[in-house]
Amino acid sequence: MLDPRFSLLEKKFKNIENIVLFGSGKGGVGKSIISSATSYILSERGYDVAYIDLDFHGPAGQSLFPVDIQFKGGKEGLELPTSNGVRVISVGYFLGDNPFPLSGRDKIDLLADFFSILSLGELDFTIIDLPPGMGDELTFTQRILKEKISIAMVTTNSELSLNVVERLIKYAKTEGLRLLGIIVNMADLFKRYGLKQIEEKLQVDILGKVSYYPKLEEFKTIKDKLENIHEFRKEIENIVGGILKKLNY
Amino acid sequence: MHEWSIAEGIVTTLLESFKGKKILEVEIKVGELRDLNVEVLGEALKILSIGTSLEGSKFNIIVSKAVFKCLNCREEWSMKKALEILNQMLGTEKYVVEEGELEPPIHFIPSLITGLQRCPRCGRIDIDVESGKELEISKIYLS
Ligand SMILES: Nc1ncnc2c1ncn2[C@@H]1O[C@H](COP(=O)(O)OP(=O)(O)OP(=O)(O)O)[C@@H](O)[C@H]1O
Ligand SMILES: [Mg+2]
Ligand SMILES: [Zn+2]
Numbered sequence: 001m002l003d004p005r006f007s008l009l010e011k012k013f014k015n016i017e018n019i020v021l022f023g024s025g026k027g028g029v030g031k032s033i034i035s036s037a038t039s040y041i042l043s044e045r046g047y048d049v050a051y052i053d054l055d056f057h058g059p060a061g062q063s064l065f066p067v068d069i070q071f072k073g074g075k076e077g078l079e080l081p082t083s084n085g086v087r088v089i090s091v092g093y094f095l096g097d098n099p100f101p102l103s104g105r106d107k108i109d110l111l112a113d114f115f116s117i118l119s120l121g122e123l124d125f126t127i128i129d130l131p132p133g134m135g136d137e138l139t140f141t142q143r144i145l146k147e148k149i150s151i152a153m154v155t156t157n158s159e160l161s162l163n164v165v166e167r168l169i170k171y172a173k174t175e176g177l178r179l180l181g182i183i184v185n186m187a188d189l190f191k192r193y194g195l196k197q198i199e200e201k202l203q204v205d206i207l208g209k210v211s212y213y214p215k216l217e218e219f220k221t222i223k224d225k226l227e228n229i230h231e232f233r234k235e236i237e238n239i240v241g242g243i244l245k246k247l248n249y
Numbered sequence: 250m251h252e253w254s255i256a257e258g259i260v261t262t263l264l265e266s267f268k269g270k271k272i273l274e275v276e277i278k279v280g281e282l283r284d285l286n287v288e289v290l291g292e293a294l295k296i297l298s299i300g301t302s303l304e305g306s307k308f309n310i311i312v313s314k315a316v317f318k319c320l321n322c323r324e325e326w327s328m329k330k331a332l333e334i335l336n337q338m339l340g341t342e343k344y345v346v347e348e349g350e351l352e353p354p355i356h357f358i359p360s361l362i363t364g365l366q367r368c369p370r371c372g373r374i375d376i377d378v379e380s381g382k383e384l385e386i387s388k389i390y391l392s
Contacts, residue, residue, distance in 0.1 A: 001385045001386065001387055002262050002263075002266060002385060002386040003262075003384065003385055003386075004255060004258030004259040004261075004262045004384065004385075004386065005258060005384065006258075006262070007257075007258045007261040007262045007265065008254060008255070008257065008258035008261075011257075011261070056364075070344070070345070070346050071345040071346070071354070072345065072346050072347070073251070073345050073346065073347035073352065073356070073357055074347075075251075075253070075254070076254065077251065077254060077357065078345065078357045078358070091358070091361065093343070094339070094343045094354040094358075094361060095339075095343075095361075095364075095365070096338070096339055096340075096343065098338050098339070098365060099374065100364035100365065101364055101374050101375065102363060102364045103377075106360060106363045106364070106378070109360045109363075109382060110358070110360035110361065110363070110364075112360075113358045113359055113360045113361075114358055114360075116258070117251075117357045117358055
């Protein structure tokens with residue numbers, strides 16, 4: 001039995017390079033905030049950027065990148081609308097506030113539907129916001145996009161989060177998944193280790209750090225968060241610099 | 250319209266998987282949930298085959314009815330009911346414009362419907378789509 005979606009999918013991503021996944025071992029460590037902020041800053045620098053939210057159960061795209069126009073479908077599939085300069089897609093735009101349960105098999109089916117329907121156009125960078133862990137979202141994406149992808153891992157500076165991300169790093173190394181480095185979020189909060197120590201402990205480069213900003217919660221969209229919290233913006237710009245360097249820009 | 254893109258996926262898959270072989274007949278299973286126009290799909294397959302080794306092959310498209318099933322109480326329901334449930338949950342503001350017409354998001358991403366069903370009898374959230382999601386090249390007859 002052959003599934004025609006895979007050849008569609010291959011064609012859609014044929015000319016798309018620089019796909020960066022944001023993953024983590026644990027949940028709630030800041031993947032969505034940091035990946036959306038990275039997308040925003042990249043687009044501000046003049047690049048064509050897509051932000052793809054693959055967290056089907058806890059989507060964040062619809063809040064961080066609000067879209068108030070109607071979605072459009074065309075010959076090439078579902079068009080990604082632009083929000084604050086970034087082309088965005090998330091199931092969150094379609095779900096309202098309904099809980100959205102899926103079994104494993106249904107999730108793989110949704111992933112195949114989702115990737116094969118996107119009308120991507122031309123892009124310099126595609127940022128993928130993953131749910132935590134090593135589930136189908138990661139393995140499927142890896143299976144279909146292969147060497148086009150690389151991963152940035154987000155962790156907090158806590159023993160627990162660092163231990164779990166270590167597992168993910170091991171996964172990346174054994175699975176041949178290109179690891180750009182790690183981002184330490186809320187670096188000043190748990191302060192288990194210094195950044196150098198983390199680098200040595202995990203044997204990976206640190207792309208940058210983000211401090212803890214209680215004010216982040218006061219703003220809903222990523223644009224407002226970045227434009228109102230200067231220090232946060234500076235740290236993200238640093239991370240973007242690190243990512244660009246890793247990708248030879 | 251997205252029949253054309255699906256047809257392209259089918260033709261490419263066949264040409265790549267059966268290089269140098271002559272395919273007489275292809276059976277394609279399409280679930281009701283895919284919301285595809287079978288005539289348009291058939292036409293698209295024919296046209297896209299022209300000039301390839303698939304030219305003249307017979308395309309047999311089989312549509313399977315959607316059956317939703319509650320894993321808790323075993324209630325079963327149809328596509329029509331499922332769309333009613335979906336509309337109750339989402340309303341129509343999440344619709345997508347395609348060629349001037351409004352389509353529910355499942356027109357593009359059929360698998361979304363699975364997570365947006367609640368059992369009409371017991372209200373449970375854990376349901377299964379027994380059939381109706383298929384999109385596959387199910388049989389091939391070579392010469
Ligand atoms: N540096 C920070 N300072 C203050 N709050 C933060 C910081 N980073 C993230 N947060 C907050 O922590 C929460 C979780 O962040 P976020 O949603 O980005 O994490 P996540 O890793 O994407 O979570 P999930 O695993 O659920 O997808 C959010 O409410 C976010 O605003
Ligand atoms: Mg998230
Ligand atoms: Zn039931």
